[in-house]
Amino acid sequence: MIAVLMGGNSAEREVSLISGEAVYQSLIKQKIDCFKFDWQGENLTELWDKTFDLAFIVLHGRGGEDGTIQKQLEARNIAYTGSNSHSSANGMNKYLSKEIWKNSKLPLAPSVLIATKAPTPIINFALPWAVKPVCEGSSIGISKVTQASDLNQALELAWKYDDQVLVEQWIEGDEYTVTILGDTPLSVIKIVTDQDFYNYESKYHSNTTQYLCPCGLSIPKELHLQEIALKAFNAINANGWGRIDFIVGEDNQPYLLEINTVPGMTAHSLVPMAAKSNGINFDQLVKCIIDEI
CATH class of the missing domain: 3.30.1490.20 (ATP-grasp fold, A domain)
Structure with a gap:
């Protein structure tokens, strides 16, 4: 039995509910036994009263992406998707993740x-x-x-x-993102927005944001981004799936922005888009994430 953990009490609750519903519907479609659980920050005892042997974490932001729920599941020996509590905490903290990347000699803005x-x-x-x-x-x-x-x-x-x-x-340039599934980087996506940067509005509500896949880079440059993304993912000791965001500056140099250890799974989300470009449909993606545990 799989528990789809969604909602949360972070600023990303709205997005998590949409992501979680998409994952839940995919599991139902695949006839996989599951239930969805809206964690609201204070109702975890209701979750522990249920019987399940695996958690599919679709909680974005604080509480779900920072190691909090992972620690709770680890304490109960319940398997779950994605990175462990320590790696999740490091990935969520932009300062800590960049210190790790700096020590790994990966490209960063000061x-x-x-x-x-x-x-x-x-x-x-x-x-x-x-x-x-x-x-x-x-x-x-x-x-x-x-x-x-x-x-x-x-x-x-x-x-x-x-x-x-x-x-x-602030690095002026073009924004790109690389999904990691297992130990494989998927196709690079270029993000084009009419906003100052790829902000909350352009991520979730804008109909003018463009996602280009193929991304328009030469094959060597795309392979270079994928290589850096995988190194960044591994440096955090992330696991299962995730997404690495970049800016490629006007100097043509890539700069790491951040890692997402529980990326979005909405209709606007980049991981399903990258998977699709690699011949992986949404249902297959959901199954792949589970199989990476």
């Missing part, structure tokens, strides 16, 4: 960490800057700062979501 109520350190890299909550997903709380005088306003927004904020050099 950044500094700023904690709430702490003195603002000297930022010795050029404007513009991206200001990001350290542990938030779906581009929530992110600002583009083009003048140093606007930094405090951007920090105040980010601090609404986290008490630690990453200030990173």
Whole structure:
């Protein structure tokens, strides 16, 4: 029996419910015994009252992607999809994941960490800057700062979501994403948005965002991105499935943005799109994720 864990109480709850429903309907269609469980943050005892031997985690953001639910399942010896609690926590934390990647000599934009109520350190890299909550997903709380005088306003927004904020050099360029399924990188997708960047609106509500697959890169450049993505995935010790996001700058150099250890599974989501381009339909994708446990 599979429990599809969805919802949560993070800022990404709405997306998780849609992702979870899609996974649940796929399992039903495949005649796999399952039930869906809307975790609302305080009702986990209801889950433990049920009988199941595997959890399909489709909880995005805090609680579901940061190792919290994984620790609970590990304590009960219940198998689950995706990365373990430690790798999930490292992947969710943009600062920790970038420290791991830095130690692995992977390509990154310069950044500094700023904690709430702490003195603002000297930022010795050029404007513009991206200001990001350290542990938030779906581009929530992110600002583009083009003048140093606007930094405090951007920090105040980010601090609404986290008490630690990453200030990173803004790289002008094109955004790409690489899905990892098992130990295989799937086709690269190029993301084209009319927004300043690929934000929450352009991810989930815009009808003008374009996803290009084939991505338009030369074969050697696409293979290079896939190679970096797999190295980044393995450096975090991620498992099963995930997605690595990049900016390829105007200097034609790739820069790692972040890892998603529980990516979206909605109609707008990139993992099903990449899978489809590799001849894997949605039902097969769901089964592949389970088989990677």
